[in-house]
Amino acid sequence: MAEPTAPPAAPSLQELQHWTGVLGRAQQMMMEAGIDMMAQLPAAKAAPAFPAMFDPAQAMRAGAAFWTDTLELWQRFLDPAHAVRAEESPEHARDRRFRAPQWREDPVFDFLRQSYFLIADHMVKGVDSLEGVEPRQKEQIRFATQGFIDAMSPTNFPATNPEVIEKIVETRGENLLKGLQNMLADIAKGQMTQSDTSAFELGRNLAMTPGKVVRRTPLYELIHYAPATKQVFETPLVIFPPWINRFYILDLTAEKSFIRWAVEQGLSVFVVSWRSADASMKDVVWDDYVERGQIDAIDTVRELLGVEGVHAIGYCVAGTTLAATLALLTARGEADKLKTATFFTTQVDFAEAGELSLFVGDEQLKMIDSLSSDGYLDGRYMATTFNLLRGRDLIWNYVTNNYLLGADYAPFDLLHWNADVTNLPAKWHQSYLTDLYRDNKLVMPGAMQIAGTPIDLSTVKTPSYIQAGREDHIAPAHSVWKITDHFTGPLRFVLAGSGHIAGVVNPPSANKYQYWTNEAKVSSLAEFVAGATETKGSWWPDWLQWIEAADATRVAARGARIPGKGKLQALADAPGEYVKTR
Known part of the structure; x- marks a missing residue:
């Protein structure tokens, strides 16, 4: 039987005096650095009312509360035998940065951890209590403050991280x-x-679903995937991933691939693989992604298979663009080109677009423009x-x-994809940030035009499936919900567990997360959630049932349903060439 582990030795009086002084100075330095940082924020300089943060009475109250909590912490550290340990908040208790046992078992590191949390909490409270500051400015200050707090964590420095200290000793x-x-x-x-x-490696253990590139334009490659069933749905599926990232987020390893799963369910699947921008794309704008991208791909598939309409999926920014495509086709009397539309984590109304909207101020836009001198953003x-x-x-x-x-470094397919970046056309990027994120024009009838045609989202009556992620930090669920305020056709809203990626890429075989549905007619996300039914696992089967309800007709998987066997010859094997260009 192993000998019981001896409890950590209590620090001597000399050690207590030393560490009390060191940690006290550290607290003061962090507080002063945080105040200096917030005072330097552009939002702070632009707001005449910002000095209210430093109102003497408010500062005295905040300072008194901070030092009261600090003295209680020091007392617990100096005299642990007689101290009443404060109850730890659930957020602090589950903070993975401090999961090593030393952060609680060693008195010095326990004090350092608690001291960090105390300072962090008071800094955030200080921002939240600001008066006379515009809500957007307060959010900018809060975001910057939280970034500073995360950067100053003792886990990020060798001398204050017990695991690093032990590793230094172990490895010399x-x-x-x-x-x-x-x-x-x-x-x-x-x-x-x-x-x-x-x-x-693409084609080896990522993006392995068999298929052929059947069309290549200066903007995209169209991939047609080989059927896996003897019969397929008559109405094909065209998927538009975001050109901000590589398309294979929907075709990761075989177990996670939405594309492979859709093919196995009997869908004729086509995917657009966008070209990463270079100097030749300096004049590409949003109209091009609608006309030369989405509509061109839809018409190509319709002609190839001889069908009237297609099912379409738009993910994130490609979903925003799909909404504009629907409005444009409706204005032209061509709405029947799409039998259904599905939106993955898509925003069309950017009134409450989340933390990304903090990056579209005038100063940020000028900086982005300066980084795009070659006509594209790296x-x-x-x-x-x-x-x-x-x-x-x-x-x-x-x-x-x-x-x-x-x-x-650990192998992780999702993080590998996350680091596989794409360049963006500068003109498109600037107009996207200003017209949509900043000015929210897409939901203003007639405020935006595509190819000279004003568009109005309220005219869109195409049956639509809208998926949002409960923990999405890029397209918040309450912002995605706003699609239901503008489209006027039949809608199905589904709230998935997890976030912007894991909430979408959640295959049924994984048996992870859950999703919520609500068949009642509700007017807000809060009402939806209050009356929602939770279903364990993936929402993909729910989407497939919805697709089948829209059109269950099937045809033999032969002729043009085989990639390269119709009017369009195979140009390359999937995943194509554009996905590999850097």
């Missing part, structure tokens, strides 16, 4: 050398590594923006694991 500092090598490699490529880059900048939205998980987690601990 080799972990720091390996971590430095990792960091220098990332600096050289201008992008943080999050997964083992050698673990995945995809690494967009990737950094998305990482900042979840900095704790997508930035600082890797600083600790791969730079400080010198750990090997």
Whole structure:
């Protein structure tokens, strides 16, 4: 039987005095740095009322509360035998950064952890209590403050992370050398590594669903997937992924692939693989993604298979564009080209578009424009923006694991895809941020035109399936819900568990998460949730039932249903060439 582990030795009086002084100075430095940082924010400088944050009475109250809590913490540290330990909040208790036992078992690191949480909580409370500041400015300040708090976590520094200290002793500092090598490699490529880059290869263990490229334009490749059943739905499915990312988010490993699953259910599946922008695409605008992209692909599939209409899926920004496509086709009297439309985590009304809207102020737009001098925006900048939205998980987690601990990168298909960035046409990107995120024109009837035709979302009557992610931080569920305020046709709204990616890429075989439906007529997301029925697992089968209810007719999987056997010859094997260009 193993000997019982001895409890940590109590620190001596000299050690207590030393660490009390060190941690006290650390607290003061963090508070002062946080105040200085917030005072330097553009929003702070632009708001005449911002000095109210430093109102003497309010500052005194905030300071008194902070030091009261600090003194209680120090008392618990100095005299643990007689101290009453404060109850830890659920959020702090489940913080994965502090999961190592040393953060609670070692008195010094326990104090450091609690001190960090105390400072962080008071900094956030200080922002929330600001008066005389516009809501948007307050959100900008809160976002920046939270980013600062995450950056200043003791887990991010070698001297204040017990796991790093132990690793330094264990490896005699080799972990720091390996971590430095990792960091220098990332600096050289201008992008943080999050997964083992050698673990995945397109066509080998990613994007493996059999198919052929049957059309290539300067904007996209059209991939036609081989049928897996003897009969297929007569109405084909055309999928429009976002050109902000690579299409194979919907064709990851075979177990996770939505495309493979859809083919196995008997759908004739076509996917658009967008070209990553370069200088030749400097004049590409949103109209091009509608006319030369989505409508061209829809017409190509209709002509190839001899069908009147198609089912279409739009994911994220491609869903926003699909909404505009529907409005344009309706205005032209061609709405029948789409039998149904499905929207994955799509926003059309950007009034409450979440934290991404904090990046579309005048200063940010000027900076983005300066980074797009060659007519396109390097995809690494967009990737950094998305990482900042979840900095704790997508930035600082890797600083600790791969730079400080010198750990090997783990293979993870989703993170491999996340790092596989695409460039964006500069004109399209600027107009998208200004016209939609900033000015919210898409929901104003006639405010936007495509190819000279004013569009109005309220004219769209195409049956639509709208999927949102409960924890989506890019397209918040309440923002996705707003589609129901503008479309006037039959709608089915489904709220999926998890977020922007995992909420979509959730195959039935995984038996993960859940989704909510509500058959009643409701006018808000809150009403929907209040009366919703929860179903365990993937929402994909629910979507398939909805597709089948729209048109269950099936035909033999032969002739033009076989990639390359119709009017369009096969140009290349899936996943094509555009997905591989950098």
